[in-house]
Amino acid sequence: MTGTLSTGIEWPAGKRAAAIVSVIFDDGLDAIAKAPDLAHRAKSYSVWLYGARRGVERLCRAFEDARIQTSWFIPGRVVERHRDLIGAVAAAGHESESHGWGFERHDALSRAESLALLCRSRQVLEAATGRSPTGFRLPIGGWPDQFDIVLREAGFLWSASLNGDDVPYLHPSSLLEIPVHVELEDRPYFQFNFTPAFPKGQSRIASYDGVLSNWIAEFDAYRKFGGCFVLQLRPEMTGTPGRIGLVEALLSHIQSRSDVWIATAAEIAAWHLTHNARAPGPDHPLSVFASYQRETRGER
Amino acid sequence: MECAVALAFDLDGPTGDAMLDGSLRRNLRYFTEGAYGPWRALPRLLDLLKAHSLKATFFTPTWVVQHWTGQCERILRDGHELAYHGHRHEIFKDCSLSEQREIMGKSRDYFASLLGVRPLGFRTPSGDWSDETASMLAEFGVIYSSSMRGDDRPYFHRHADGARGLVEIPARWDVDDYTALAYFEDPDFPTGLDRISDYRLVERNWRQEFRGYYRDGLCWTTIFHPKVVAKPGRLHILEALFQDIRGHENVWVAHGAEIARWWIAQNVEES
Numbered sequence: 300m301t302g303t304l305s306t307g308i309e310w311p312a313g314k315r316a317a318a319i320v321s322v323i324f325d326d327g328l329d330a331i332a333k334a335p336d337l338a339h340r341a342k343s344y345s346v347w348l349y350g351a352r353r354g355v356e357r358l359c360r361a362f363e364d365a366r367i368q369t370s371w372f373i374p375g376r377v378v379e380r381h382r383d384l385i386g387a388v389a390a391a392g393h394e395s396e397s398h399g400w401g402f403e404r405h406d407a408l409s410r411a412e413s414l415a416l417l418c419r420s421r422q423v424l425e426a427a428t429g430r431s432p433t434g435f436r437l438p439i440g441g442w443p444d445q446f447d448i449v450l451r452e453a454g455f456l457w458s459a460s461l462n463g464d465d466v467p468y469l470h471p472s473s474l475l476e477i478p479v480h481v482e483l484e485d486r487p488y489f490q491f492n493f494t495p496a497f498p499k500g501q502s503r504i505a506s507y508d509g510v511l512s513n514w515i516a517e518f519d520a521y522r523k524f525g526g527c528f529v530l531q532l533r534p535e536m537t538g539t540p541g542r543i544g545l546v547e548a549l550l551s552h553i554q555s556r557s558d559v560w561i562a563t564a565a566e567i568a569a570w571h572l573t574h575n576a577r578a579p580g581p582d583h584p585l586s587v588f589a590s591y592q593r594e595t596r597g598e599r
Numbered sequence: 600m601e602c603a604v605a606l607a608f609d610l611d612g613p614t615g616d617a618m619l620d621g622s623l624r625r626n627l628r629y630f631t632e633g634a635y636g637p638w639r640a641l642p643r644l645l646d647l648l649k650a651h652s653l654k655a656t657f658f659t660p661t662w663v664v665q666h667w668t669g670q671c672e673r674i675l676r677d678g679h680e681l682a683y684h685g686h687r688h689e690i691f692k693d694c695s696l697s698e699q700r701e702i703m704g705k706s707r708d709y710f711a712s713l714l715g716v717r718p719l720g721f722r723t724p725s726g727d728w729s730d731e732t733a734s735m736l737a738e739f740g741v742i743y744s745s746s747m748r749g750d751d752r753p754y755f756h757r758h759a760d761g762a763r764g765l766v767e768i769p770a771r772w773d774v775d776d777y778t779a780l781a782y783f784e785d786p787d788f789p790t791g792l793d794r795i796s797d798y799r800l801v802e803r804n805w806r807q808e809f810r811g812y813y814r815d816g817l818c819w820t821t822i823f824h825p826k827v828v829a830k831p832g833r834l835h836i837l838e839a840l841f842q843d844i845r846g847h848e849n850v851w852v853a854h855g856a857e858i859a860r861w862w863i864a865q866n867v868e869e870s
Contacts, residue, residue, distance in 0.1 A: 500791015
């Protein structure tokens with residue numbers, strides 16, 4: 300069966316939908332970008348440093364048990380800090396992709412500065428893993444105008460940064476976008492620190508059972524509608540003794556559906572660039588954004 | 600009939616505060632999160648409504664009508680109602696009366712020229728309206744609003760001179776999907792970044808809401824947003840809710856306008 304469900308996307312023979320398991324390994328850079336004094340608060344900072352110490356290994360063990368290959372997004376500075384660990388992740392068969400250099404805001408950089416940092420992040424990843432990364436995830440801040448062209452210039456083929464759809468789509472430069480959704484991330488459910496407060500309302504930590512149930516509901520629906528499910532885990536948040544069971548249960552559920560293509564983001568990008576490379580129509584979110592920018596040129 | 604149900608969805612797309620203050624121009628991530636509604640979520644939602652033979656009202660900023668005209672045509676073709684919700688989801692309380700008139704005039708013209716309709720309903724976009732809004736809306740042929748929170752059945756707004764004004768079909772936060780499910784980090788919603796709820800519990804809450812209105816014979820309406828509640832895994836919540844509604848006898852599922860007209864007919868004004 301060639302999957303052509305309501306999304307109009309063609310998946311490989313026998314598959315009606317796709318699932319990517321991704322890991323965002325920021326080693327605390329994400330938190331420091333929001334609360335710079337964390338670097339001098341050893342107790343609080345250690346909440347995020349737990350990932351490198353224990354979480355990465357535990358997630359990798361779960362992936363190995365499930366025999367699943369995953370896509371990791373890592374900032375260049377974290378690669379420099381944890382070269383051996385990242386080399387080991389790659390040696391276990393996982394793909395490492397760029398999460399920028401050091402949590403810079405590309406919308407505050409010149410095009411040349413962006414390009415330099417993007418190239419540098421590719422180089423350190425290649426040096427640490429022996430594989431040249433093909434994909435990028437925007438770490439923080441806005442997506443600058445024509446950033447797809449800058450990413451292409453830096454050698455990237457795809458991005459997993461925006462929203463707007465349940466299946467991959469093309470930017471004008473033919474950079475492929477694999478859209479991501481916040482409800483498939485662990486951070487909104489689990490991140491917690493008292494001072495500085497993460498999240499700022501110090502919300503209760505979500506029920507693990509409820510999160511698993513939500514993720515399974517999403518996965519089942521992506522399967523039904525022929526979408527591309529992108530799970531986004533963080534070693535410091537779900538690579539823990541209490542939550543790894545939730546990851547294992549989800550992976551086991553995903554793997555029980557043989558008509559879903561479980562692949563890395565790079566594999567899915569390569570498939571789409573060959574089989575589904577169509578320019579988005581006029582009512583696609585990217586096209587409407589372009590009209591919005593034209594209409595409001597000159598406003599504030 | 601035991602109870603009235605005016606299923607209602609706010610088809611906001613990317614309109615709202617960030618479009619009004621211009622920050623959306625530099626936030627493609629947030630834009631695509633909003634555009635997901637009319638682009639990807641709405642068609643699935645319309646399929647689901649059709650499968651349950653349910654009709655609904657879509658409160659739609661006309662900026663969305665302008666950019667997703669085909670999707671809005673399908674809303675009408677499927678037998679649903681379109682109603683006013685600002686042009687770019689303006690906060691009416693922050694607009695002068697003449698600005699409010701300008702927005703309504705623009706919306707009326709877009710509805711007429713792009714879709715050939717003249718809406719009868721209005722739901723105030725984000726936040727409050729001003730003291731003059733309800734009376735101003737009548738100038739544009741609006742007969743009802745679904746903006747207030749303080750009742751569980753329709754009632755009449757009153758003009759300054761005490762005369763009868765718009766029908767109000769009040770909704771409540773209890774059945775607003777933002778309170779349970781919406782989440783975004785930049786800009787942050789909810790402000791304290793509370794957790795996304797367990798979908799199963801949301802389903803139970805909403806079904807209990809419907810059942811309470813049914814038991815007491817009231818008029819139930821919802822504040823749902825396709826970009827929030829018609830994401831793939833959440834459609835299941837609506838499916839269960841729709842089955843529950845369909846599983847009850849004598850439920851009048853109607854457009855807001857039908858309920859408003861009925862309410863007017865039932866309550867002939869004594870002069």
